[in-house]
Amino acid sequence: MTSCSPARFGRALAHDSVLHRRNPTVKLVVLLAVSSALLVPVDVATPTLVGLLLVPAAALAGRLPARTLATACAAFAPFAASLLAVNAVTRDGDVLARVAGLEVTRTGLVVGTSLAIRTLVVGALAVVFTATTDGPRLMTSLHQHARLPARVTYAILAGYRVLEGLPEAWTTIRRAQAVRDPSRRRGAPLPRDPASLARAAFALLVGALRQGERLSVTLQLRGLGAGPRTVLRPVPLAAADAALALVALGACGLALLASWRAGWLLTWSTLGSSSP
Amino acid sequence: MIETSALGVAYPGRAPVLRDLTLRVDAGERVLLLGPSGSGKSTLLRVLAGVVPQLVDADVSGRVLVAGQDATTTDPATLARDVGTLTQNPADQLCLPSVEEEVAFPLENRAWPRERIEQAVAHALARVGATHLRHRRTAELSGGEGQRVALAATLAAAPELLLLDEPTALLDPAAAREVGRLLRPAGGAQVLVEHRLDEVVDLPDRTVVLDDDGRLVADGPTREVLHDEAGRWHALGVRLPGAPWTARATRRTTAGSTAAGSRDVGTRTTRVLRARGLGVRRGGRDVLMGVDLDVHAGRVTAVVGLNGSGKSTLLLALAGLLPYTGGVEGGSVGLVFQQPEQQFLTRTVADEVAWGPRRARMPDPEGLARRALAAAALEHLADHDPFRLSGGQQRRLSVAAAAVCGHDVLLADEPTFGQDGRTTAATVALLRSLADEGRGLVVVTHDLALVADLADDLVVLADGRVLAHGPAADLLSAAPHGPLRTAGLVPADDHAQAHA
Numbered sequence: 001m002t003s004c005s006p007a008r009f010g011r012a013l014a015h016d017s018v019l020h021r022r023n024p025t026v027k028l029v030v031l032l033a034v035s036s037a038l039l040v041p042v043d044v045a046t047p048t049l050v051g052l053l054l055v056p057a058a059a060l061a062g063r064l065p066a067r068t069l070a071t072a073c074a075a076f077a078p079f080a081a082s083l084l085a086v087n088a089v090t091r092d093g094d095v096l097a098r099v100a101g102l103e104v105t106r107t108g109l110v111v112g113t114s115l116a117i118r119t120l121v122v123g124a125l126a127v128v129f130t131a132t133t134d135g136p137r138l139m140t141s142l143h144q145h146a147r148l149p150a151r152v153t154y155a156i157l158a159g160y161r162v163l164e165g166l167p168e169a170w171t172t173i174r175r176a177q178a179v180r181d182p183s184r185r186r187g188a189p190l191p192r193d194p195a196s197l198a199r200a201a202f203a204l205l206v207g208a209l210r211q212g213e214r215l216s217v218t219l220q221l222r223g224l225g226a227g228p229r230t231v232l233r234p235v236p237l238a239a240a241d242a243a244l245a246l247v248a249l250g251a252c253g254l255a256l257l258a259s260w261r262a263g264w265l266l267t268w269s270t271l272g273s274s275s276p
Numbered sequence: 277m278i279e280t281s282a283l284g285v286a287y288p289g290r291a292p293v294l295r296d297l298t299l300r301v302d303a304g305e306r307v308l309l310l311g312p313s314g315s316g317k318s319t320l321l322r323v324l325a326g327v328v329p330q331l332v333d334a335d336v337s338g339r340v341l342v343a344g345q346d347a348t349t350t351d352p353a354t355l356a357r358d359v360g361t362l363t364q365n366p367a368d369q370l371c372l373p374s375v376e377e378e379v380a381f382p383l384e385n386r387a388w389p390r391e392r393i394e395q396a397v398a399h400a401l402a403r404v405g406a407t408h409l410r411h412r413r414t415a416e417l418s419g420g421e422g423q424r425v426a427l428a429a430t431l432a433a434a435p436e437l438l439l440l441d442e443p444t445a446l447l448d449p450a451a452a453r454e455v456g457r458l459l460r461p462a463g464g465a466q467v468l469v470e471h472r473l474d475e476v477v478d479l480p481d482r483t484v485v486l487d488d489d490g491r492l493v494a495d496g497p498t499r500e501v502l503h504d505e506a507g508r509w510h511a512l513g514v515r516l517p518g519a520p521w522t523a524r525a526t527r528r529t530t531a532g533s534t535a536a537g538s539r540d541v542g543t544r545t546t547r548v549l550r551a552r553g554l555g556v557r558r559g560g561r562d563v564l565m566g567v568d569l570d571v572h573a574g575r576v577t578a579v580v581g582l583n584g585s586g587k588s589t590l591l592l593a594l595a596g597l598l599p600y601t602g603g604v605e606g607g608s609v610g611l612v613f614q615q616p617e618q619q620f621l622t623r624t625v626a627d628e629v630a631w632g633p634r635r636a637r638m639p640d641p642e643g644l645a646r647r648a649l650a651a652a653a654l655e656h657l658a659d660h661d662p663f664r665l666s667g668g669q670q671r672r673l674s675v676a677a678a679a680v681c682g683h684d685v686l687l688a689d690e691p692t693f694g695q696d697g698r699t700t701a702a703t704v705a706l707l708r709s710l711a712d713e714g715r716g717l718v719v720v721t722h723d724l725a726l727v728a729d730l731a732d733d734l735v736v737l738a739d740g741r742v743l744a745h746g747p748a749a750d751l752l753s754a755a756p757h758g759p760l761r762t763a764g765l766v767p768a769d770d771h772a773q774a775h776a
Contacts, residue, residue: 135373136372136373136374136377154371154372154381157371157372157373158371158372160373161370161372161373161414161415164373164415165367165415169618172613172615172618173618173619175592175598176611176613176615176618176619177618177619178597179595179597179609179610179611179613179619180619180621180635180677181632181635182608182610182632182635182636182681182682182683183635183636186595186596186604187596188596199621203617203618203619203620206617206663207615207617211367211368214368215371217327217331217352218368218369218371220331220351220352220353220356221325221352221353221356221359221361222356222371222381222382222429223353223354223357223382223385223433224381224385225351225353225385226353226354226356226357226386227354228387229384229385229386229387230383230384230387230388230390230393231384231390232377232380232383232384232390232393232394232397233376233377
């Protein structure tokens with residue numbers, strides 16, 4: 001298994017950092033708040049400003065190497081590019097160019113670029129969040145601090161156990177099914193045609209569903225849902241967490257304010273009524 | 277602790293699995309529950325835990341009181357305050373990412389204060405010899421370690437009633453003995469369902485036997501029940517403890533096999549597969565080194581060894597499913613995996629068996645499939661979904677589907693994994709008949725009774741190397757001092773069982 005195998009899914013990177021030690025629920029709320037705030041602007045400057053302030057700071061606080069961050073963010077690039085492309089040719093406004101019979105408008109280009117930058121900024125922050133947050137701690141914290149019912153958080157954790165086992169099961173199933181083919185030669189690679197992969201996926205799904213069912217019975221047989229419960233290792237909620245929220249949300253708010261005062265801010269409602 | 281009267285259970289659309297069962301188990305009393313496959317043993321435990329009918333739909337009649345509560349209406353989570361359950365598979369019982377969280381979980385659910393949980397977790401882990409595993413991830417545990425952690429989680433709150441459903445079924449002999457030893461009285465009442473009675477050192481004093489129809493047919497002191505009517509239980513397909521391996525081997529001939537003679541003659545029949553200096557490296561580690569193996573037509577070679585000794589890897593290498601060094605030459609190879617469901621490709625039993633012949637463009641694949649299904653006693657299920665068969669049926673189907681392709685060599689990984697005496701016997705008979713047709717078989721197993729029943733030759737693996745290779749009978753009879761002992765497959769002090 002390589003370091004980027006799915007077995008790492010839901011596990012924080014092994015090193016310690018300021019962000020590793022912060023409360024998972026607070027981090028999640030900050031991420032959601034920034035992501036929501038960025039729904040407002042549709043100009044290019046505002047999300048760029050927020051990104052320039054928050055992403056390097058988050059990467060630094062999480063001690064995340066730039067290369068790791070860039071690689072992980074690359075996953076969001078195709079979505080960002082598609083937002084830019086679709087918006088560029090579907091919005092009314094001054095026509096800047098014609099590409100393959102489609103009209104690229106100025107408004108479309110601005111909105112598309114803004115949404116693409118927003119995707120990359122939120123994506124980068126989400127990458128920092130997952131790289132510094134342990135899945136089980138997040139669940140415990142959501143139960144403690146966000147009042148999410150224990151039935152839900154433990155069901156998610158049991159589901160995580162199923163997910164952890166999937167890569168190995170996938171390999172076993174593909175081998176088990178490949179060897180059923182009498183015409184297969186010794187040492188031939190495992191079949192990759194869509195039909196073979198679909199059959200393997202079906203067996204994988206059946207196995208995962210059955211294991212999930214049995215785990216859910218086990219959760220109840222261990223007494224989950226029988227009344228009030230305690231937590232052996234509670235997740236702390238401290239002043240430093242408040243500081244994190246204040247700094248991050250404050251920076252985001254300042255960027256929005258600065259952009260508004262500078263006259264750069266465009267929103268969905270002011271779009272078209274003024275020009276950047 | 278347990279009081280049932282006239283208990284009957286039927287799953288929707290099926291014949292009743294338990295009938296008119298009246299049973300009383302007192303506080304602190306331990307009971308061994310025996311019965312053939314399908315006699316309702318597991319169902320009874322699931323009723324006592326509140327799973328049936330509350331989480332799994334079934335018609336339940338009669339009365340069931342567990343720790344003074346009606347088990348058919350009390351929420352299983354509430355019932356769990358008094359009842360602990362341990363089943364076969366660690367993968368189904370370890371729900372949380374780390375060992376500590378797993379063992380603490382039932383105590384958190386009982387709202388114990390943190391300091392008390394801390395102590396109880398340490399105590400429960402120490403009791404099963406797993407203190408060193410406390411900070412490990414559950415996904416990284418071996419089968420034996422996982423089952424010990426699951427046992428710790430079951431015992432942590434000291435439940436008044438323990439329901440143990442074949443807790444050693446999936447473990448290798450060393451791990452099974454270890455867990456078997458840990459099942460000693462914990463103070464509470466116990467109901468134990470177990471096929472591997474040899475591994476449970478300290479059997480309960482009382483034994484209850486269910487028959488095919490799910491009726492109680494015996495209830496008394498274990499010594500009397502097991503020995504006075506041994507023949508009757510044997511006929512019911514109940515495996516008895518301490519039965520010598522040769523006695524079990526006689527079942528092979530009564531099962532209709534013609535193999536009795538072929539084991540002694542034809543020692544040098546045609547070689548169908550030859551492996552020399554076989555080695556496999558995985559994850560920077562040698563898991564198989566310098567293995568030589570000859571497979572002969574008409575003979576069954578068993579491969580035994582503890583978990584991690586390289587047994588399954590050897591089969592994967594022989595089938596050419598992973599990269600290896602050294603040489604393998606010979607005829608075509610089929611491989612039957614441990615879990616039949618992982619190998620199914622179609623949605624009906626008939627298609628499943630016809631799949632290989634169709635793929636190989638053999639003439640009349642449907643006819644071939646029909647005959648193969650008949651040989652595996654599955655023809656009445658031809659239109660059924662393979663994923664909905666019982667465990668024993670799935671196993672026979674997966675063997676039949678591989679056998680129908682006419683391979684020269686058939687490899688099988690733990691073909692009796694998690695099965696009881698009767699379904700094991702059916703699988704053994706099927707495998708033996710394939711060898712008698714002139715194929716070479718290689719069977720990986722941790723079940724020495726199966727080796728005695730089925731194998732002509734035996735390979736003992738330890739740490740990826742061949743520790744011994746020779747006639748199965750010779751190696752088995754030398755068990756207490758020979759390589760089986762060295763490999764940790766039979767205990768040093770177990771002379772009585774090993775002298776077959």
